[in-house]
Amino acid sequence: MAQLDTKNRILNGAEQLFAREGFRNTSLRALTRLAEVNLAAVNYHFGSKDALLQAVIERRLLPLNEIRAKKIETVIEQARQRGTAPGADDLLRAFIEPTLEFRNSSPGADDFILLIGRSLSEPDATVRNCFLKLVLPAVHLLFAGLREALPQLSSAVLLTRLQFIIGTMSHVMSMGTLSPLNDPTFPQPLEQQALIDQLMKYALAGLEAPE
Amino acid sequence: MAQLDTKNRILNGAEQLFAREGFRNTSLRALTRLAEVNLAAVNYHFGSKDALLQAVIERRLLPLNEIRAKKIETVIEQARQRGTAPGADDLLRAFIEPTLEFRNSSPGADDFILLIGRSLSEPDATVRNCFLKLVLPAVHLLFAGLREALPQLSSAVLLTRLQFIIGTMSHVMSMGTLSPLNDPTFPQPLEQQALIDQLMKYALAGLEAPE
DNA sequence: ACCCATTTCAAACAAGTGTTTAAATACGCC
DNA sequence: GGCGTATTTAAACACTTGTTTGAAATGGGT
Numbered sequence: 001m002a003q004l005d006t007k008n009r010i011l012n013g014a015e016q017l018f019a020r021e022g023f024r025n026t027s028l029r030a031l032t033r034l035a036e037v038n039l040a041a042v043n044y045h046f047g048s049k050d051a052l053l054q055a056v057i058e059r060r061l062l063p064l065n066e067i068r069a070k071k072i073e074t075v076i077e078q079a080r081q082r083g084t085a086p087g088a089d090d091l092l093r094a095f096i097e098p099t100l101e102f103r104n105s106s107p108g109a110d111d112f113i114l115l116i117g118r119s120l121s122e123p124d125a126t127v128r129n130c131f132l133k134l135v136l137p138a139v140h141l142l143f144a145g146l147r148e149a150l151p152q153l154s155s156a157v158l159l160t161r162l163q164f165i166i167g168t169m170s171h172v173m174s175m176g177t178l179s180p181l182n183d184p185t186f187p188q189p190l191e192q193q194a195l196i197d198q199l200m201k202y203a204l205a206g207l208e209a210p211e
Numbered sequence: 212m213a214q215l216d217t218k219n220r221i222l223n224g225a226e227q228l229f230a231r232e233g234f235r236n237t238s239l240r241a242l243t244r245l246a247e248v249n250l251a252a253v254n255y256h257f258g259s260k261d262a263l264l265q266a267v268i269e270r271r272l273l274p275l276n277e278i279r280a281k282k283i284e285t286v287i288e289q290a291r292q293r294g295t296a297p298g299a300d301d302l303l304r305a306f307i308e309p310t311l312e313f314r315n316s317s318p319g320a321d322d323f324i325l326l327i328g329r330s331l332s333e334p335d336a337t338v339r340n341c342f343l344k345l346v347l348p349a350v351h352l353l354f355a356g357l358r359e360a361l362p363q364l365s366s367a368v369l370l371t372r373l374q375f376i377i378g379t380m381s382h383v384m385s386m387g388t389l390s391p392l393n394d395p396t397f398p399q400p401l402e403q404q405a406l407i408d409q410l411m412k413y414a415l416a417g418l419e420a421p422e
Numbered sequence: 423a424c425c426c427a428t429t430t431c432a433a434a435c436a437a438g439t440g441t442t443t444a445a446a447t448a449c450g451c452c
Numbered sequence: 453g454g455c456g457t458a459t460t461t462a463a464a465c466a467c468t469t470g471t472t473t474g475a476a477a478t479g480g481g482t
Contacts, residue, residue, distance in 0.1 A: 006429080022334035024236050028470065038431055043471060045429090121329045121385040123233035143397075156398040157409060164413050167382020168375045174332040175374070186354075187367040198368060202375050202417035209416035217459080239440065249461055254441060256459095 007045050009035040014056050015108050019115035023053055023127050054130050057119075060102075060112045061134050067098045068138050076145050088149040089204050095142050096169065096203065100196050103176075110176065117173025120166070139166070150208065157211050165203045172199060218256050220246040225267050226319050230326035234264055234338050265341050268330075271313075271323045272345050278309045279349050287356050299360040300415050306353050307380065307414065311407050314387075321387065328384025331377070350377070361419065368422050376414045383410060 013035035017026040028049060032039045046052040071094035079086035103110045119131035143162055150158060172195065190198060224246035228237040239260060243250045257263040282305035290297035314321045330342035354373055361369060383406065401409060 020334065022235070024233070025335060027468075029468085038429095039470095040431070040472080041429085049470065118332045118334060120382070121332045123231060123329060124236060156401060159398050160401055160406065160409050161413055163382070163386070164379045164410065167380075167386075168378045171331070171374070171378020171381065175378075187370050190367060190371055195371065198371050199375065201420045201422075202372055205420035206413035206417040209412045211412075238438075240438080249459095250440095251442080251461075252459085260440065 006037050006041055009037055010042055010045065010052065011056055011059060012108055014052055015060075015115065016111045018053060018056060019111040019118070022118075023122075024124060050126060053127065056112075057116070057131055057134065060109065061116065061131070064098065064102055065134065065138050068095055069141055071095075071098060072138075072141050072145055076148075079148075085148045085151070086145050088146060088207060089200070091142060091145045091149055092165070092203055092207065093200060095138070096199060097196060099169065100172065100192070100199070104192065113173045114176065117170045117175075120170045146207075153211055161207050164206060168199065168203060217248050217252055220248055221253055221256065221263065222267055222270060223319055225263055226271075226326065227322045229264060229267060230322040230329070233329075234333075235335060261337060264338065267323075268327070268342055268345065271320065272327065272342070275309065275313055276345065276349050279306055280352055282306075282309060283349075283352050283356055287359075290359075296359045296362070297356050299357060299418060300411070302353060302356045302360055303376070303415055303418070304411060306349070307410060308407060310380065311383065311403070311410070315403065324384045325387065328381045328386075331381045357418075364422055372418050375417060379410065379414060 010031070013031050014026070017031055017034065028042050029039060032041060042049065042052055046055055072091060075086050075090045075094050100113075103113045116131055116135075119128060122128040122131075139162070143159065146158060146162065147155070153161075189195075221242070224242050225237070228242055228245065239250060239253050243252060253260065253263055257266055283302060286297050286301045286305050311324075314324045327342055327346075330339060333339040333342075350373070354370065357369060357373065358366070364372075400406075
């Protein structure tokens with residue numbers, strides 16, 4: 001199983017470096033040195049640096065998407081059985097909570113969350129799209145649920161607010177629990193669960209504000 | 212005045228390419244070709260590529276910071292004269308509105324807004340800090356005002372929510388008016404002023420949510 | 423023990439990077 | 453007009469980039 005070992009060592013190293021230093025700023029030489037594999041191993045096992053990025057993203061994002069989709073569908077399903085509209089708070093939680101809790105799910109997952117938190121504002125369209133095309137279906141599902149939950153909002157306004165929420169999330173994801181304004185005069189940042197609770201309150205209030 | 216011409220042509224070209232392609236992904240050769248100046252002109256006039264980035268950011272961010280600081284101080288000052296606490300909505304608007312309206316203030320300013328919208332999640336610490344150190348004072352000022360406006364919120368929660376707002380803003384800035392989820396089944400994005408209004412409502416509701 | 427496909431390895435490839443150099447040109451001022 | 457500083461220029465610098473190559477090593481199956 002030397003093959004899988006090498007492949008995974010590359011994936012783990014790439015996840016760390018792509019997230020912390022950026023995709024273009026990570027050289028294959030730095031990566032293969034960290035992963036303790038030969039320089040040519042990346043092209044042998046993945047074909048190219050671009051294909052490696054896709055593998056890094058898919059490895060974790062596909063499972064995460066399944067979790068989110070299942071949770072959202074459950075919320076919608078249960079509402080349908082009750083004969084009521086799904087709750088905006090339940091829908092939002094089904095999308096936000098698994099995403100942020102994913103950080104603590106396994107070693108390296110925190111780097112992955114950092115990576116996709118940064119992907120949305122990535123200038124390189126190749127990198128951005130690689131992540132976008134995987135995440136779009138989940139957003140579609142959430143949007144459809146929210147349309148039912150908040151029928152008083154126009155479609156355009158709802159979409160705009162959903163984008164605000166995605167922006168807030170990606171900021172939280174790319175920041176970890178620490179403050180970008182790390183200044184001694186500022187208070188200490190919140191713990192993980194308190195942060196999720198605050199994010200839920202903030203996003204829900206913004207979403208439900210009168211139009 | 213050939214010197215200023217060259218300097219400004221470099222600054223304009225750099226602003227456009229740094230914003231759209233990213234700082235590290237922009238080569239001096241591509242930049243000098245676009246600006247129609249000699250390759251060595253960048254190092255002659257600015258010293259290095261890093262110093263050029265700083266010049267690009269400072270050229271617009273220093274004036275923008277003055278506008279924002281003045282507006283925030285005016286809000287606080289007027290409240291002080293009334294003997295009341297400043298309004299959270301006035302403070303927020305004093306920070307958000309000039310920032311987003313800056314996009315239409317002059318040619319190239321839209322690229323600049325894109326650039327600093329992306330800076331916050333920039334993996335390269337050099338780039339990130341170059342922008343952060345200039346923006347921090349304005350955030351400090353806003354935070355101090357909001358402390359007075361919303362005394363019922365604990366300091367840690369207020370800071371967290373201010374970060375959410377900054378995340379939302381930087382997302383809007385890095386997206387322009389167009390949707391990252393540009394899909395024909397999604398509704399058309401909002402116009403500039405409607406977007407600002409929605410952002411204000413969203414951020415204010417999230418900020419004032421019960422703790 | 424042998425074979426054969428899989429994997430590893432050091433070396434080299436062509437192309438692109440930011441920066442420096444020294445000569446050529448331009449331009450304001452006496 | 454001509455001196456002297458400021459600017460522009462083409463060329464070269466040393467270095468890094470992703471990728472390819474062909475030989476060496478590995479390891480499971482019969």
